[in-house]
Amino acid sequence: MRLSNSLPLLSLLFAPSLADLLPRTYDTHDFFALHLDDSVTPEYVAAALGARHEGQIGSLPGHHKFSLPQDQSSRVESLLEDLRVDRKLKKRSSSYGKRGDGLDGVLWSQKLALKDRLHKRVPIELVSKDEPAGPQPEAVDRQKRIASDLAIKDPLFQKQWHLFNTVQLGHDLNVTGVWLEGITGEGVVTAIVDDGLDMYSNDLKDNYFPEGSWDFNENAEEPKPLLFEDKHGTRCAGEVAAVRNGVCGVGMAYDSKVAGIRILSKPIDDADEAAAINYGFQKNDIYSCSWGPRDDGQTMEAPGILVRRAMVNGIVQGRDGKGSIFVFAAGNGGMSGDNCNFDGYTNSIYSITVGALDRRGGHPSYSEACSAQLVVAYSSGGGDHIHTTDVGTDTCTNAHGGTSAAGPLAAGAIALGLSVRPDLTWRDVQYILLETAVPVHADDDEVQMTPIGKEFSHQYGYGKVDTYSFVQKAKNWELVKPQAWYTSPWLRVEKDVPQGNQGLASYFDVNSDMLKDANLERVEHVTITMNVNHTRRGDISVELRGPQGIVSHLSVPRKNDEAQVGYVDWTFMSVAHWGESGEGVWSVVVKDTVVNDNTGVFIDWRMTLWGVSIDPEIQQPHPLPDEHDDDHDIEDAVYATVSIKPHPVTTAAPTATDHAERPTKPTNTEAKPTATPEVPTPVDEELSEEPTDSDTAEPTASTSPGFLPSFLPTFGATPHTQVWIYASIALILVFCLALGIYFYVQRRNRLRNNPHDDYEFEIIDDEDDAAAPLAGRRGRKRRGGELYNAFAEESDEELLSGNDDDEEGPFRDHLKEKDGEHH
Numbered sequence: 001m002r003l004s005n006s007l008p009l010l011s012l013l014f015a016p017s018l019a020d021l022l023p024r025t026y027d028t029h030d031f032f033a034l035h036l037d038d039s040v041t042p043e044y045v046a047a048a049l050g051a052r053h054e055g056q057i058g059s060l061p062g063h064h065k066f067s068l069p070q071d072q073s074s075r076v077e078s079l080l081e082d083l084r085v086d087r088k089l090k091k092r093s094s095s096y097g098k099r100g101d102g103l104d105g106v107l108w109s110q111k112l113a114l115k116d117r118l119h120k121r122v123p124i125e126l127v128s129k130d131e132p133a134g135p136q137p138e139a140v141d142r143q144k145r146i147a148s149d150l151a152i153k154d155p156l157f158q159k160q161w162h163l164f165n166t167v168q169l170g171h172d173l174n175v176t177g178v179w180l181e182g183i184t185g186e187g188v189v190t191a192i193v194d195d196g197l198d199m200y201s202n203d204l205k206d207n208y209f210p211e212g213s214w215d216f217n218e219n220a221e222e223p224k225p226l227l228f229e230d231k232h233g234t235r236c237a238g239e240v241a242a243v244r245n246g247v248c249g250v251g252m253a254y255d256s257k258v259a260g261i262r263i264l265s266k267p268i269d270d271a272d273e274a275a276a277i278n279y280g281f282q283k284n285d286i287y288s289c290s291w292g293p294r295d296d297g298q299t300m301e302a303p304g305i306l307v308r309r310a311m312v313n314g315i316v317q318g319r320d321g322k323g324s325i326f327v328f329a330a331g332n333g334g335m336s337g338d339n340c341n342f343d344g345y346t347n348s349i350y351s352i353t354v355g356a357l358d359r360r361g362g363h364p365s366y367s368e369a370c371s372a373q374l375v376v377a378y379s380s381g382g383g384d385h386i387h388t389t390d391v392g393t394d395t396c397t398n399a400h401g402g403t404s405a406a407g408p409l410a411a412g413a414i415a416l417g418l419s420v421r422p423d424l425t426w427r428d429v430q431y432i433l434l435e436t437a438v439p440v441h442a443d444d445d446e447v448q449m450t451p452i453g454k455e456f457s458h459q460y461g462y463g464k465v466d467t468y469s470f471v472q473k474a475k476n477w478e479l480v481k482p483q484a485w486y487t488s489p490w491l492r493v494e495k496d497v498p499q500g501n502q503g504l505a506s507y508f509d510v511n512s513d514m515l516k517d518a519n520l521e522r523v524e525h526v527t528i529t530m531n532v533n534h535t536r537r538g539d540i541s542v543e544l545r546g547p548q549g550i551v552s553h554l555s556v557p558r559k560n561d562e563a564q565v566g567y568v569d570w571t572f573m574s575v576a577h578w579g580e581s582g583e584g585v586w587s588v589v590v591k592d593t594v595v596n597d598n599t600g601v602f603i604d605w606r607m608t609l610w611g612v613s614i615d616p617e618i619q620q621p622h623p624l625p626d627e628h629d630d631d632h633d634i635e636d637a638v639y640a641t642v643s644i645k646p647h648p649v650t651t652a653a654p655t656a657t658d659h660a661e662r663p664t665k666p667t668n669t670e671a672k673p674t675a676t677p678e679v680p681t682p683v684d685e686e687l688s689e690e691p692t693d694s695d696t697a698e699p700t701a702s703t704s705p706g707f708l709p710s711f712l713p714t715f716g717a718t719p720h721t722q723v724w725i726y727a728s729i730a731l732i733l734v735f736c737l738a739l740g741i742y743f744y745v746q747r748r749n750r751l752r753n754n755p756h757d758d759y760e761f762e763i764i765d766d767e768d769d770a771a772a773p774l775a776g777r778r779g780r781k782r783r784g785g786e787l788y789n790a791f792a793e794e795s796d797e798e799l800l801s802g803n804d805d806d807e808e809g810p811f812r813d814h815l816k817e818k819d820g821e822h823h
């Protein structure tokens with residue numbers, strides 16, 4: 001540190017020679033990442049820029065890092081800007097001439113910067129007032145027998161409830177049956193991308209894999225924990241692969257290997273982060289990442305393009321083309337109302353997002369929900385933590401937790417699966433996880449039965465990891481065909497988002513020809529990239545409604561999020577539509593949930609359906625993400641069909657019971673979901689104020705004949721749900737009417753007492769206006785509506801019980817913790 005601070009002065013004296021000897025740092029130098037094609041060598045480019053070639057960026061083909069002294073970098077910056085303009089012009093006209101300096105081979109460039117340290121998903125102390133229950137004697141006997149059969153002498157094993165729970169039976173990862181079959185993770189390597197890994201711990205050293213390890217913070221071979229707080233990575237490593245040797249406990253895959261990739265102990269730039277997540281990617285199979293942007297309920301951050309490219313590079317090139325397995329902790333911002341779709345790592349289709357479950361099977365209040373969450377695994381909460389290895393020769397900890405601890409346990413289960421089926425691709429692993437996850441039923445959670453017969457919830461994804469079923473399913477798994485995708489044009493909306501009880505819906509109809517042309521047979525992930533201008537980001541929420549009735553809450557309002565921007569080219573992701581055909585009308589509903597002076601405009605959106613290909617022979621491999629992917633000025637943008645629709649009071653999310661009559665099919669690779677009878681409407685390529693058929697479809701009269709006039713929207717929900725939605729709305733109207741009468745009476749009383757009060761208020765108007773959105777009337781400035789809306793915020797939610805499903809407020813969690821509502 002001292003050395004680098006004094007460098008500018010020294011370099012004045014001994015400029016060239018010394019600068020070549022000392023490592024370049026951000027104190028004295030600027031760094032640039034460039035993507036070059038085959039027509040230029042990095043040495044040529046270095047000479048042309050007057051910069052030094054620092055080497056290739058990790059394993060990214062054609063990507064190189066260059067450095068030069070800070071005082072010279074403005075010259076290079078303007079040159080790179082020149083190149084950017086040239087590339088743009090060349091794109092438009094092929095006759096645009098070549099440059100004289102031979103730098104046409106520069107495809108992309110970026111000035112690098114150190115970014116804030118990423119945040120560990122560290123344990124949160126949860127107070128539990130419940131008396132810890134005692135172990136059940138038969139379970140303790142069984143645990144002893146298992147330990148003796150497997151020669152486990154590790155003293156911590158009996159406390160490792162996540163492996164075998166003797167108190168709350170069944171609330172563990174169900175792994176011991178796999179070990180008894182002799183499957184313990186041999187041949188698989190999990191890289192812990194974190195703050196280091198104590199390779200000298202007696203509990204880890206036999207499973208430490210140096211070839212896959214690197215310290216990016218110190219640029220050293222051994223990712224040793226150096227700072228006092230560098231304990232996180234070692235604890236995570238112990239969960240995966242603590243050795244069965246009489247020290248502390250054992251890992252989920254105790255004969256597998258762990259590598260350490262140290263990145264969290266100092267700020268690093270995107271080039272190093274990109275290199276880190278591809279480090280040793282032919283040997284490291286799984287990358288376990290228990291970190292990300294801040295979980296404060298106000299951060300919305302995605303990895304930079306280099307890191308995104310590295311992730312794609314990982315799934316395309318890693319593990320000999322089968323793809324690196326990225327496991328990410330969902331995040332600990334549950335109590336701050338955070339949601340894992342605001343985190344670009346967890347909402348990536350390339351990562352497996354893992355939330356937490358406590359030892360009683362309850363929701364730990366810290367664990368974030370989102371539509372991108374695939375599964376949950378056990379962690380702290382419910383009166384206990386995860387017991388694992390710690391930094392030190394023979395040191396253990398009883399205090400590991402947070403979603404940080406859940407991710408590595410899922411990684412351990414995956415390691416066991418890969419040890420019997422090393423040929424599984426990154427997508428097979430996601431399939432098998434969702435196939436074998438055990439649904440979690442919590443009283444307060446909204447569960448949707450998907451068309452492939454799986455239960456999905458935003459809080460628990462497809463459920464908790466069951467290692468035994470995961471490994472059994474893996475054994476005979478038929479590999480899925482390569483990935484294909486369909487991307488819609490940019491859909492222009494450019495309309496004000498109504499406030500309060502309404503949502504602005506925009507539709508896109510996907511027909512079978514589009515899917516056929518895209519070689520797409522069945523949907524896995526869905527991503528929506530969108531732009532919303534808003535003066536307070538935390539007020540907005542977005543739903544994606546699929547053609548088969550599944551609702552993804554892509555984003556939720558966040559109380560803490562004061563950012564005066566909306567969503568800028570943000571990509572949300574959902575795994576809730578997994579297995580659908582993709583055909584039909586998809587709608588994105590943007591809401592501005594708070595009535596205040598902060599308003600916004602829904603500008604545009606674009607959808608990509610990712611899934612399995614029809615014909616594997618013609619499928620192109622996944623391209624690296626391009627910085628122009630989000631150009632909206634492109635010619636094929638179309639005006640989207642939009643409508644303003646009432647905000648169903650809680651959520652139109654169908655419940656499991658609502659969909660009980662849906663044909664459910666066992667899911668396997670061959671299963672194809674049945675198409676719904678719904679007839680999609682062709683989307684007009686011009687602005688339309690009229691709701692599409694999906695809104696005005698004839699209600700199924702069987703349950704409630706004459707209940708719905710045909711102009712009322714059906715929310716794409718089943719009649720049951722519709723009845724429920726309208727009943728809720730009716731209840732609200734009654735409430736408002738009652739409120740109106742109350743105020744009217746109050747006012748009359750007041751007028752009697754004070755005849756000079758000239759305050760005007762009419763009940764009739766109020767009632768009328770409250771009903772207006774239902775009838776699809778819009779654009780009318782509501783008078784009494786202010787009263788209605790002012791109360792909408794609180795009363796909507798409190799009026800009806802059990803309607804706070806999509807609110808992740810601390811209050812609910814708090815109650816839940818207190819009541820000990822666990823299963």
Ligand SMILES: *[C@@H]1O[C@H](CO)[C@@H](O)[C@H](O)[C@H]1NC(C)=O
Pocket residue numbers: 174176177178438466468469
């Ligand atoms: C757990 O593992 C056992 C075998 O050890 C298996 O019979 C059972 O089906 C698995 N899953 C559950 C949910 O119990």
Ligand SMILES: *[C@@H]1O[C@H](CO)[C@@H](O)[C@H](O)[C@H]1NC(C)=O
Pocket residue numbers: 494533601603
């Ligand atoms: C959105 O905001 C940006 C930046 O403030 C502005 O340039 C743009 O015109 C806005 N778009 C709409 C449709 O309001």
